[in-house]
Amino acid sequence: MALHEQVDEPVMRTSALRLTLASPLYRGATIALFLSGLGFSAAAPQIASFLVNDLGATLTAAGLFYLTSLTAPVAGYLVGARSDRTGARLGLFRACTVAGFVGWVGIAFSTQLWMPYLISAVVLGFAGAATSQLFAAIHDELKAHPNPSNDGVVAVVRMALTGGWVVGPVAGAFLAAHTSLRTMLLATAICTLAQVVPLGALRTPPAAASTGQTSGSGTRGPGVRAMLPLLAFTTLYVLVYAGEPIKYAYLPIYMNGQLDFPAGLSGAIIGIQPLVEIVLMPLAVLVARRVGMMRLMVVGAAFGVAANICFATTGTAAGLFAGQILMGGVWGVFAALGIIVAQRLLPTAVATASAIFLSSTSLASALGGAAGGVGAAVIGLPMVFLIPAALGLLAVIGLAMMTADPEDRP
Numbered sequence: 439m440a441l442h443e444q445v446d447e448p449v450m451r452t453s454a455l456r457l458t459l460a461s462p463l464y465r466g467a468t469i470a471l472f473l474s475g476l477g478f479s480a481a482a483p484q485i486a487s488f489l490v491n492d493l494g495a496t497l498t499a500a501g502l503f504y505l506t507s508l509t510a511p512v513a514g515y516l517v518g519a520r521s522d523r524t525g526a527r528l529g530l531f532r533a534c535t536v537a538g539f540v541g542w543v544g545i546a547f548s549t550q551l552w553m554p555y556l557i558s559a560v561v562l563g564f565a566g567a568a569t570s571q572l573f574a575a576i577h578d579e580l581k582a583h584p585n586p587s588n589d590g591v592v593a594v595v596r597m598a599l600t601g602g603w604v605v606g607p608v609a610g611a612f613l614a615a616h617t618s619l620r621t622m623l624l625a626t627a628i629c630t631l632a633q634v635v636p637l638g639a640l641r642t643p644p645a646a647a648s649t650g651q652t653s654g655s656g657t658r659g660p661g662v663r664a665m666l667p668l669l670a671f672t673t674l675y676v677l678v679y680a681g682e683p684i685k686y687a688y689l690p691i692y693m694n695g696q697l698d699f700p701a702g703l704s705g706a707i708i709g710i711q712p713l714v715e716i717v718l719m720p721l722a723v724l725v726a727r728r729v730g731m732m733r734l735m736v737v738g739a740a741f742g743v744a745a746n747i748c749f750a751t752t753g754t755a756a757g758l759f760a761g762q763i764l765m766g767g768v769w770g771v772f773a774a775l776g777i778i779v780a781q782r783l784l785p786t787a788v789a790t791a792s793a794i795f796l797s798s799t800s801l802a803s804a805l806g807g808a809a810g811g812v813g814a815a816v817i818g819l820p821m822v823f824l825i826p827a828a829l830g831l832l833a834v835i836g837l838a839m840m841t842a843d844p845e846d847r848p
Contacts, residue, residue: 454590454720462640463579464591467572468598469636474569475602477629480610480622481542485554488619493551504683504807506558507800511793513563514570518793527575527789528640531568535633538565542627546620566800568633569599570792573777577788593723593774597716600773604712660787668783668791670840672798675776677833678739678768679802681746681826684810685765689749689758692819699755707758714766719774731775732841738771739833746827750820 458464489495489503521530541561545554576595580588614622686708693699693707726734741764748761780795781788806826813822 453585453587454594454723457585457587457591458594461579463575463637464595466636466638466640467576468595470572470633471569471595471599472602473629473633473636475599476606476609477542477602477626479603479606480613480629481626483607484610484614484619484622485545487614488545488623489551489554492619493548493554495551499551503555503558505804506555507563507566508804509559509563510566510800511797514567514793514797515790517564517567518570518574518787518790521571521574521789521793522787525578527571527578528637531571531575531637532634534565534568534571535630537561538568539627539631541565542623542630546623546627565630566797567793570796571789573781573792573796574789577781577792589723589727589775589778590720592778593719596773596777597719600712600716600719600769604709604716660784660790664786665784665790665794667840668780668794670836671779671783672795674739674833674836674840675772675795676798676802676805677829677836678742678772679799680806680809680829681742681823683803683806684813684822684826685746685749687807687810688814688819688822692749693758696819697753703755707755707762710759711762711766711769714763715769715773718767718770722771722774726775730841731779732837734771735775735779736834736837736841738768739830739837741765741767741771742830743827743834746823746830749823750827753820 458468485503486500489500495503517530517534521527538561541557544557544561548554548557573592573595576592580591585591610622610626613625690704690708693704694701699707722734722738745761745764745768748757748764752758752761777792777795780791784791809825809829810822813825817824
């Protein structure tokens with residue numbers, strides 16, 4: 439099915455913001471996603487320390503914990519498929535949120551090393567599908583109430599998730615330092631459960647339920663052929679995202695161990711990316727309406743290639759700042775537009791599309807972690823950053839090919 443985006447309707451950021459504030463669903467989803475990003479990003483940098491310091495794990499065993507997220511795509515697909523059959527977006531969102539709360543509480547009170555691994559693989563895999571259900575519900579509401587600023591609404595809501603990731607790591611480190619790692623994990627559990635509060639007892643609009651019931655021809659989901667454009671796009675997104683775990687694992691080590699940067703300078707270099715990302719997300723929506731979403735993503739992926747070349751070759755603070763600013767451009771584009779493109783590539787099953795796309799970051803983290811570990815051992819720092827540059831180049835080529843194919847162009 440050929441999909442074509444509207445390019446002649448101007449999008450005003452203020453209009454998108456008004457729409458977001460006026461709708462209980464959009465407004466509630468914005469707050470919920472901020473809480474989601476806040477809670478998860480507070481725990482993510484601390485979980486390895488918890489496994490080592492509180493449960494006696496080796497550094498190798500702590501690193502293997504991140505492989506438990508490989509169950510997330512499977513869980514996300516199962517939740518998304520059920521959502522598309524029933525239309526029960528917000529009901530499944532609440533169920534996944536409760537699962538996340540139970541999972542983080544279980545990890546916080548774990549007394550044996552195997553417990554967090556099992557909980558993360560089984561329970562938190564389903565918890566990660568909560569975000570995709572919110573975006574599916576938002577899609578249904580946007581479709582029921584067409585407006586030229588609808589893409590801007592998605593960007594505003596997505597910015598809230600990014601905002602949580604800006605605040606979360608600092609808040610998590612502060613709380614862990616002044617209380618304990620277990621207390622910090624309990625705070626993550628509370629943030630996860632608190633996502634249900636902004637949405638209250640709001641129900642999925644009837645139009646969304648009927649869409650979900652009729653999508654995929656009754657109780658059957660979309661066939662593999664129908665999903666091929668989405669799977670191709672998601673695979674290319676994985677190649678782009680695989681650089682993130684490599685960067686976060688090895689850029690601080692490179693700056694502190696080889697370049698001897700002071701802690702304040704290293705922190706400023708790391709912290710500049712999400713700030714650039716938040717600024718560029720609404721701009722990405724405006725530019726995409728003129729040049730096309732997929733074409734803009736080709737440019738965004740190219741920014742990632744350039745960023746990793748900066749990391750690998752410059753060896754200066756200015757070069758690393760430039761790389762991080764370019765990475766902010768990458769995620770300003772993909773964070774704002776990725777979920778929109780994914781849903782348009784599988785319009786008959788938007789919850790399935792959302793779940794597949796959003797859970798692909800788990801696969802990307804595993805790919806990046808493995809590639810980075812091998813690369814660091816073989817070619818060392820900073821040349822390891824040429825690996826994500828090469829992966830990003832493949833993504834640029836693939837996205838350009840999708841842009842040239844009218845059947846795959848949103």
